[in-house]
Amino acid sequence: MAKSSANIRLVHVKRACEECAVRRLCLPTSLAESDLESLSSLVQRRGPFQKGDLIYRAGEDFNSLFALQSGSVKTYGLTHDGEEQITGFHLVGELLGMDAIGNEVHPCNAIALETTWVCEMPYAKLSELAELVPGLQREMFRVLGKEIRQDEHALMLVRRLRAEQRVMRFLNSLYQRMRERYGLIEEIPLPMSREDIANYLGLAPETLSRALTKLRNDGVIDVTTRSVRFLDMVAVCRLAC
């Protein structure tokens, strides 16, 4: 499953955060320039991870958080009977590994969905720094709180919804997150497979496929293998909100 990671390099970038194109989406959001420097100094950029490469593995010692600098990632756990269970898809600027904080090991696997670079931040150093830099502590609490909110929200959604609604909520949440990153966009890219989406939504791939086809026939969306476009925003809102 995981391809060779022989070509993954560790790149030391001076002013990694200061000059990062996605810093406003990441931990540095509300840090003072002076504090940014100390954060930058403990960041190690790693990549390129190719599609299918593991960024970290469930059961592996937890040492670092990873900020997604480019690309996209899925995280998943394994059920007792060996089934993959996807816990989330992650976009540029998002933090990976938070579910391991306070744990010895990572509870999930993280795997690249496309060519991906991450910024590794050793957790021990990060929390040390957070003691010295109140802004960083606040930011970390904020990010953790947001993660909890999102997970709870996902829990609320996935349970009682019809297949079509689950799909539209998923697409809409992707759309919103893409908008934060790239502004108004026409096409929402889908770096993950249908199987992954279905798994994430708790549906059979066939059911997902049928739902997408129906939504296209109803003129709500236009969908290709690796992208979606919203056509009827009223219907999108009705189904996703």
Added chain:
Amino acid sequence: MAKSSANIRLVHVKRACEECAVRRLCLPTSLAESDLESLSSLVQRRGPFQKGDLIYRAGEDFNSLFALQSGSVKTYGLTHDGEEQITGFHLVGELLGMDAIGNEVHPCNAIALETTWVCEMPYAKLSELAELVPGLQREMFRVLGKEIRQDEHALMLVRRLRAEQRVMRFLNSLYQRMRERYGLIEEIPLPMSREDIANYLGLAPETLSRALTKLRNDGVIDVTTRSVRFLDMVAVCRLAC
């Protein structure tokens, strides 16, 4: 729904944390005695909340986290069409309100399931204190990480599982949490209604009822209105793990 809260008192308890029976389950777990004192000083004990009383309301300004000192609580949000969606049941020692960190307002309601006391901890003071007391910061990160892990775990469970399995996982997770608190117990109390459990598991109340009946007929559990007892631990394990 919410009863009068006229009788809810604010009690200032000196050495609130030092002398708390459930401190080992709460934030103070790994704090030094000296640090405990400062934490204690910002705790305000509130109660008694009676069954049905709101502890905080969705949309209310977020100011404080609440540690559950006695009793039990459910948290829930409202969907766009006004449906209650339960996000969690909370036992003694657990922290409420973490999903509001980094937000202006509480995203969920918290309501007492039985007579309940909480320890209110103003978030601003708590995070200030966490800057001074590294142990507290570490502990808070730990608790937040654990919450994320639990939510992700819940997400993994609820999606693809059959009704019977969902029920057993739920009962088992309650059992594990009760064991942490009260050691080996025979009876698992169920302070919440069937409707609440069904809602939490994404099932119709009728389906939950049928599942419980089947599990009883199969000799796996013994169940009364407000409690469950595990009879066949092998079957419990098979269904819940």
Added chain:
DNA sequence: CGCTTGCTTGACTGCGTTCAATCATTGTGG
């Protein structure tokens, strides 16, 4: 004691799963 509320049981319907076949895409070796 009767009322109310919550829980359980029954019958039926329908959505999503499963199994199977076809179609589309991607990548590979000749």
Added chain:
DNA sequence: CCACAATGATTGAACGCAGTCAAGCAAGCG
């Protein structure tokens, strides 16, 4: 560059689990 294999996505048909509606039962409370 094309043929072909392999993988992923879609479509079809039948089944089964859980939802819905409705009625009966138990428990709690005035």
